[in-house]
Amino acid sequence: xxxxxxxxxxxxxxxxxxxxxxxxxxxxxxxxxxxxxxxxxxxxxxxxxxxxxxxxxxxxxxxxxxxxxxxxxxxxxxxxxxxxxxxxxxxxxxxxxxxxxxxxxxxxxxxxxxxxxxxxxxxxxxxxxxxxxxxxxxxxxxxxxxxxxxxxxxxxxxxxxxxxxxxxxxxxxxxxxxxxxxxxxxxxxxxxxxxxxxxxxxxxxxxxxxxxxxxxxxxxxxxxxxxxxxxxxxxxxxxxxxxxxxxxxxxxxxxxxxxxxxxxxxxxxxxxxxxxxxxxxxxxxxxxxxxxxxxxxxxxxxxxxxxxxxxxxxxxxxxxxxxxxxxxxxxxxxxxxxxxxx
Amino acid sequence: xxxxxxxxxxxxxxxxxxxxxxxxxxxxxxxxxxxxxxxxxxxxxxxxxxxxxxxxxxxxxxxxxxxxxxxxxxxxxxxxxxxxxxxxxxxxxxxxxxxxxxxxxxxxxxxxxxxxxxxxxxxxxxxxxxxxxxxxxxxxxxxxxxxxxxxxxxxxxxxxxxxxxxxxxxxxxxxxxxxxxxxxxxxxxxxxxxxxxxxxxxxxxxxxxxxxxxxxxxxxxxxxxxxxxxxxxxxxxxxxxxxxxxxxxxxxxxxxxxxxxxxxxxxxxxxxxxxxxxxxxxxxxxxxxxxxxxxxxxxxxxxxxxxxxxxxxxxxxxxxxxxxxxxxxxxxxxxxxxxxxx
Numbered sequence: 001x002x003x004x005x006x007x008x009x010x011x012x013x014x015x016x017x018x019x020x021x022x023x024x025x026x027x028x029x030x031x032x033x034x035x036x037x038x039x040x041x042x043x044x045x046x047x048x049x050x051x052x053x054x055x056x057x058x059x060x061x062x063x064x065x066x067x068x069x070x071x072x073x074x075x076x077x078x079x080x081x082x083x084x085x086x087x088x089x090x091x092x093x094x095x096x097x098x099x100x101x102x103x104x105x106x107x108x109x110x111x112x113x114x115x116x117x118x119x120x121x122x123x124x125x126x127x128x129x130x131x132x133x134x135x136x137x138x139x140x141x142x143x144x145x146x147x148x149x150x151x152x153x154x155x156x157x158x159x160x161x162x163x164x165x166x167x168x169x170x171x172x173x174x175x176x177x178x179x180x181x182x183x184x185x186x187x188x189x190x191x192x193x194x195x196x197x198x199x200x201x202x203x204x205x206x207x208x209x210x211x212x213x214x215x216x217x218x219x220x221x222x223x224x225x226x227x228x229x230x231x232x233x234x235x236x237x238x239x240x241x242x243x244x245x246x247x248x249x250x251x252x253x254x255x256x257x258x259x260x261x262x263x264x265x266x267x268x269x270x271x272x273x274x275x276x277x278x279x280x281x282x283x284x285x286x287x288x289x290x291x292x293x294x295x296x297x298x299x300x301x302x303x304x305x306x307x308x309x310x311x312x313x314x315x316x317x318x319x320x321x322x323x324x325x326x327x328x329x330x331x332x333x334x335x336x337x338x339x340x341x342x
Numbered sequence: 343x344x345x346x347x348x349x350x351x352x353x354x355x356x357x358x359x360x361x362x363x364x365x366x367x368x369x370x371x372x373x374x375x376x377x378x379x380x381x382x383x384x385x386x387x388x389x390x391x392x393x394x395x396x397x398x399x400x401x402x403x404x405x406x407x408x409x410x411x412x413x414x415x416x417x418x419x420x421x422x423x424x425x426x427x428x429x430x431x432x433x434x435x436x437x438x439x440x441x442x443x444x445x446x447x448x449x450x451x452x453x454x455x456x457x458x459x460x461x462x463x464x465x466x467x468x469x470x471x472x473x474x475x476x477x478x479x480x481x482x483x484x485x486x487x488x489x490x491x492x493x494x495x496x497x498x499x500x501x502x503x504x505x506x507x508x509x510x511x512x513x514x515x516x517x518x519x520x521x522x523x524x525x526x527x528x529x530x531x532x533x534x535x536x537x538x539x540x541x542x543x544x545x546x547x548x549x550x551x552x553x554x555x556x557x558x559x560x561x562x563x564x565x566x567x568x569x570x571x572x573x574x575x576x577x578x579x580x581x582x583x584x585x586x587x588x589x590x591x592x593x594x595x596x597x598x599x600x601x602x603x604x605x606x607x608x609x610x611x612x613x614x615x616x617x618x619x620x621x622x623x624x625x626x627x628x629x630x631x632x633x634x635x636x637x638x639x640x641x642x643x644x645x646x647x648x649x650x651x652x653x654x655x656x657x658x659x660x661x662x663x664x665x666x667x668x669x670x671x672x673x674x675x676x677x678x679x680x681x682x683x684x
Contacts, residue, residue: 016567109567166560167553169572174544177580181537183525195523196541202516203545211509211635218508223606225358225451226597230511238519255568264565290632293553 002029002055002064004086007120013088016115016265019106022095026120027079027086028052031063032070034126041126042068043152044077045117045134045141047321048253049245051085052077060325061133067329068131078120080141081113082252088116090248091190100188102248109259110137110164114144121149128153132279133332135159135321136292140260143300146277147262154339156332158284159321161296162270162303164260168291171207172254175200179251193247198238200250205237207291210317274303281307282335284328291318308335344371344397344406346428349462355430358607361448364437368462369421369428370394373405374412376468383468384410385494386419387459387476387483389663390595391587393427394419402667403475409671410473420462422483423455424594430458432590433532442530444590451601452479452506456486463491470495474621475674477501477663478634482602485642488619489604496681498674500626501663503638504612504645506602510633513549514596517542521593535589540580542592547579549633552659616645623649624677626670633660650677 004027013024029052034041044054044062054077055063062068062075069075079087082105090105097104121129132155134142139160146152161168179185182196218230263270283301285294294311301309312327314320321328346369355366371394376383386396386404396419397405404410404417411417421429424447432447439446463471474497476484481502488494503510521527524538560572605612625643627636636653643651654669656662663670 107568165553165557166562166570166572167548167556169570170544170548170556170560170576173570173573173576174541174548174580177541177544177577178520178523178538181520181525181541182523196520199516199519199523199538199541202512202519206509206513206516211507211632214509214512215507218512220508223603225601225603225606226449228508228511228600230508231515231600234512234515235519238516258570258573259567261565261567264567290553 002031002053004029004052006086007123009119009123013116015106015112016109017107021088021106023088024116024119025086025088026116028120029054029077031055031075032073034074038127039130040073041129042073042075043121043129043132043145044075045132045138045145046077046080047134047136047138048257049083049241049250051083052079057322058325061329061332067332073130076124076126078117080253081108081116082249082256084246084249089246090252091246100190102188102192103186105248105252108252108256110140110256111144111148111259111264113256114141114148117141117145118148121151127151130154131156133157136318137257143262143277146279147273150278152279154280154282154336156282156284156335157297157300158328159286159289159292159297159318160300161260161292162262162274162300164258165292165296169258171203172258175203175254176251178203179247182247185247190246193251194242197245197247197250198235198242201238201241202234205234208317208319210288210290210315212288213315213317216315271303274300275305277304279306280339282332283307283309284331285309285311286314286317286320286324287311288314288317289320344373344395346371346394348428349465351461351465355458357448357454358451359449363430363448365430366458366461367428367430368423368458370462371396371419373397373417374415376416380469381472382415383471384415384417385463385471385474385487386417387474387480387487388419388422389476389478389480390599391425391583391592393425394421399664400667403671403674409674415472418466418468420459422595423450423458424591424598426588426591431588432594433588442532444530444534445528447590447594450594450598452482452598453486453490453601453606455598456483456490459483459487460490463493469493472496473498475499478660479599485604485619488621489615492620494621496622496624496678498624498626498677499639499642500670501628501631501634501639501660502642503602503634504604504616504642506600507634507638511600513545513633514600517545517596518593520545521589524589527589532588535593536584539587539589539592540577540584543580543583544576547576550659550661552630552632552657554630555657555659558657613645616642617647619646621648622681624674625649625651626673627651627653628656628659628662628666629653630656630658631660631662
């Protein structure tokens with residue numbers, strides 16, 4: 001069992017906006033250890049509300065006994081900036097006021113999230129990453145990681161885009177409106193905004209699955225007029241997130257998602273920036289993903305010089321990146337075998 | 343210019359649940375007048391937050407100068423029970439308490455909405471309806487209307503289902519969670535829940551359009567990290583609804599949508615109930631509708647004996663039923679010509 005480790009840097013962390021975090025804290029997990037040749041590092045980037053305990057949510061792919069495993073590999077995953085699973089986040093105390101940051105937390109970007117992880121990588125003495133992988137917002141971090149470091153041999157992206165789409169931004173905007181509607185929103189207490197967070201999660205869930213999946217699994221058999229299965233599901237999943245997450249963290253993290261744009265500030269088009277990625281890249285789409293559809297992954301693969309694209313079948317939509325681990329492992333294995341990388 | 347008329351019945355209106363509204367008020371519009379043969383009645387059912395002023399939102403199809411028009415036809419449209427445009431709704435005063443109903447309003451169903459309109463039809467002395475039509479929730483009312491009266495010669499349904507899907511119920515559930523998160527929700531004042539309503543509308547908008555439509559119309563040209571077009575659009579549209587609608591009305595109306603199930607209480611399957619519809623039926627789907635996709639309309643057409651199904655192309659998704667009026671008119675004209683009905 002791997003335990004959460006914490007890295008604390010007392011160097012001020014200057015965000016893309018120019019705002020400064022006086023301290024940077026990063027929670028992370030590692031599995032296995034670095035080999036003599038230092039060529040067995042596997043870095044996993046996690047999605048929006050996940051944690052760095054990758055064995056817990058992607059164990060077939062990377063974890064103690066996964067395809068990438070603690071016997072052969074040195075697996076590292078770090079909690080993202082703004083999240084509540086060990087890293088600096090808006091529930092921290094603002095040293096300037098002595099109160100919880102809450103809404104006074106500075107806006108940070110997807111690139112800031114990855115810049116923090118590059119600092120951790122250097123602290124851990126990692127020179128090269130053999131394989132870097134992630135799905136959804138994790139996949140978007142992988143792209144930034146490759147561009148910020150050029151230290152990655154192979155990478156895999158699933159259900160991610162090179163730039164946050166207007167569709168995703170619209171979804172996050174509605175989610176934030178729900179959080180902002182909460183009567184306790186703005187209060188400098190960790191419990192603020194919980195009802196709004198529940199609604200935002202309910203909203204998010206819709207894009208994670210599909211029309212067909214809802215109809216197949218959440219249709220009632222009887223002729224009731226209220227208390228439908230689909231409503232119970234949304235409320236139950238909303239409650240579950242509220243118990244483990246924080247409304248400020250969610251609000252700021254969706255803003256960070258919206259900021260994702262690998263072309264920004266690099267003086268080139270997104271296509272030209274993708275063309276600079278020198279790693280061997282596996283890009284996977286899921287045919288039923290309506291949140292970040294396969295066309296976004298095709299675009300990425302088309303513009304990276306050493307890229308392989310494949311689209312897998314799943315009835316689970318975007319959530320397939322968490323559920324279809326078996327298929328993902330097969331695609332990674334084919335890819336690495338063809339690149340003599342394993 | 344047609345003006346809102348009001349019908350008030352002092353007969354108690356017993357809802358499907360058994361609960362009673364001591365009075366029934368129905369706002370409605372009419373255009374044109376009944377001809378001698380009493381065979382020119384066109385009845386339009388409106389969607390969730392629309393009004394009975396059909397000329398305002400569906401004028402090319404039905405209104406003063408529409409395909410159905412005040413010279414040739416007697417057009418009637420009635421505001422739905424629970425809506426704020428003239429009919430009984432949760433902002434009314436509860437005679438039992440002397441206060442606004444608010445959350446104490448009784449749950450009503452899609453069938454209750456149409457039962458109220460059947461009372462209006464009888465009050466107006468309408469024996470036969472030449473053509474009854476509606477889109478989205480309006481189309482669902484058309485189905486109930488045909489089943490409750492058997493007085494409709496021709497009907498047209500677009501972007502509607504025979505039963506509310508688990509997908510739509512899940513969306514409405516997330517929307518209601520947003521309204522319930524509002525700090526003023528539950529207060530017996532018409533302004534309660536407005537921030538929640540804004541978020542709910544933002545969520546609703548997502549299903550009305552498509553991924554492609556959002557990306558095409560709401561993508562920013564520059565490299566900003568905040569204040570994206572897609573967010574402005576969601577917030578602006580949310581504000582617009584809040585100015586003209588009420589959170590209690592929205593909450594209860596989404597519950598009524600969820601209750602839609604033409605098979606309920608009729609002792610038969612949905613397929614068997616559809617088979618009982620004797621009208622000539624035109625069913626239209628929109629290829630890009632992700633909220634109530636064409637498969638739902640195909641199902642309806644398959645099981646109604648005298649049904650014609652067609653799928654029109656639009657980039658506007660579900661909203662196409664409001665935007666593609668020109669295409670809809672063409673389909674209705676073809677349909678009526680082939681049925682010698684005009």
